[in-house]
Amino acid sequence: MSLLLVWQYLFSPAFFQGALMTLLLTVCSLFFGIITGLILALLQESRFKAGTVLAFGYLWLFRGTPVLFQIIFVYNVLPTFGLRFSAFTCAVLALSLNEGAYMAEILRSGLQAVRRGQRTAGMALGMTQRQIMQKIVLPQAARIVLPPMGNQMISMLKSSALVSVIAVQELLLIANQTASASFRYFEALCAAGIYYLVLTSIFMVGQAWLERSLDPKKRRKPALSLTERLQQSSAAPH
Template structure:
């Protein structure tokens, strides 16, 4: 047990955890942006653009993320593009995540009542303003729970980056175990770090869900008005 705690709080594991966190967050943010753009294209873009978006989603959802990761890491140098392993991992994970987020966001866009778009148009809002002020805020509430699941999935998927020598949490645990043959201690320490990050992400998503919940906000506003009346 003492070895597990020693590894858990060692600077080597803490640095590796920070790199894992950066890899997860950066890839997820880029994936969300890419997914949003793909969803908007599929929702109202011209036919050729919709076909390209469908082809992109079909390709990246239909092939293993590990294959995509190795492809980016090994093929880009052949095209004269030399990047660090961390950057290659971010590119591969973000491209893969964008395909999944596109379907999540598209489902959220379809979940917003079309009558609200009509009402916004009647109020004089143009399509861009309608999307910005009416559709996207409601879509955010709908897509937040599945996006939270994707974030946790991204954290675990990021461990695949160790295959291309990204010094993340898993690779650090493996190399430490290879050096001292303490697989139980090092892997247990890595598991603790993953569980801590997963718990933080889960609590953060739940807090954001409560903040965006219309009923909760209405109750809080009602309580404030009641106190002011009294």
């Protein structure tokens, strides 16, 4: 074990670029996954039978097969239909499709948690369905779905390591290649583990900040204690 070697790996350009690739994969997959999940959640809430059937089929397919299978399928099968993409694009596509299935259930639970009486009240005020969704439903649903979405984001960050099977130069692949060349697996994997912990910590801090920002109770200024009020009154000019 060499702590100096771990330190060198941490600040090496290869590991830093691998961490950036992991972060880029996670952010892109989450972005498209959330959009896909929101569309599926709205389809499940719609009155159209075809939309609910389509959403159910999507969830059945992508929740019923492993994400590793989906990555390999997208990378190896799509070219047979004339659809050729880079390894990075295939990785984002597969992760986004998989993430969309789980985000759909999270977002659907948030939409259903908003009482229908509030929607009826919005209609009584003359608001359109779009206005009701933007100003009443989505702000309340966002506070409800944020904690499970945060957990899903961290899970996506760790699942991004699976794309190493299609040779995307993300963090785990860089660590494995470095260890294979020097046979210093402990040091290389420790450096990669530290990067993963730093990235997940950033996501956790961001989630806590968003939860505080969206919660009106936490945004309120706390009431002054009796001692503080007495100090303010005594300091005020007479």
